[in-house]
Amino acid sequence: MIPPSFEYTAPRSVEDAVRALAEGGEEAKVLAGGQSLMPLLRMRLAFPELVVDVGGIPELRGVREDGDTLVIGALTTHHTVLRDPLVRRHAGLLAKATATVADPAVRHRGTLGGALAHADPAGDVPTAIVALDAELVAQGPDGRRSIPAAEFFTDYLQSTLSPDELLVEVRLPKPGDGWGFHYEKFRRATQEWAVVGVAAAVRRTNGRIEEARVALTNMGPTPVRARATEAALAGADVAGDAIARAAASAAEGTAPGTDLAASAEYRAHLARVLTRRAVTAAAG
């Protein structure tokens, strides 16, 4: 399985990378960890004329604080994300979801930005980012723009990024007091992709849920918020059966597919069961 031939460049700065992407136009592709792009090239499902390898741009890596915001560089690997103390303290949901991604080999090379730009609806990382209300920052020839996670994913393997834009960082609001988080993933075997996943973020006060954000993996062409469940959870008593009743509407407004792993009906069933578990765990 030999990839098609292409021009290759390895810029050392974000500006040079953006310039190379602009020159390459529609035929240019960013290479980060290569975990998704290389198989596509080797299977000849992608034919870029130019590959822009951003692996040597140090400013794209790392985790830092910026006031009330946690900032993670797009080239930060899954391995770093799930071990970083700042991520664990301020974005535990992202660490939990990232820990379920594939195996150590993929996690050592795959990057946060690559997982988001690839926009696979079966990906665990995009769902966590949506539930955390993150902002994704892209840089293009006209400068930087910030995209809310809920607007970033547009269709199956599609995002709002244009071919001349580089995803540079992800900005996560630090949660205040009372928030709890959990990620539930159902898969047929260890280290596999999700059949369905649920990311839950819940703010509680005195045994009641004040606010809930629930995002679903693989329940449509993009990560999707379970809006009916979120609305039903507002004001719910954690101790009663309100969480189970709210979870019953988790599949409302979703469009799961049928494939070899599961039928659409079974995915809807999983969404309800996993939502109940994820919200219960997040609510403590």
Ligand SMILES: Cc1cc2nc3c(=O)[nH]c(=O)nc-3n(C[C@H](O)[C@H](O)[C@H](O)COP(=O)(O)OP(=O)(O)OC[C@H]3O[C@@H](n4cnc5c(N)ncnc54)[C@H](O)[C@@H]3O)c2cc1C
């Ligand atoms: C065997 C296997 C199992 C996996 N299982 C899971 C799983 O269970 N859950 C899960 O969530 N993921 C899973 N993944 C995917 C993994 O999360 C990869 O990290 C991710 O798909 C791509 O990251 P990457 O850095 O390797 O990106 P690459 O493969 O280098 O790039 C992927 C795409 O994103 C674009 N891109 C990359 N970085 C940027 C950027 N900064 N700006 C703009 N565009 C960019 C590339 O042009 C390309 O189109 C799996 C992958 C493999 C190989």
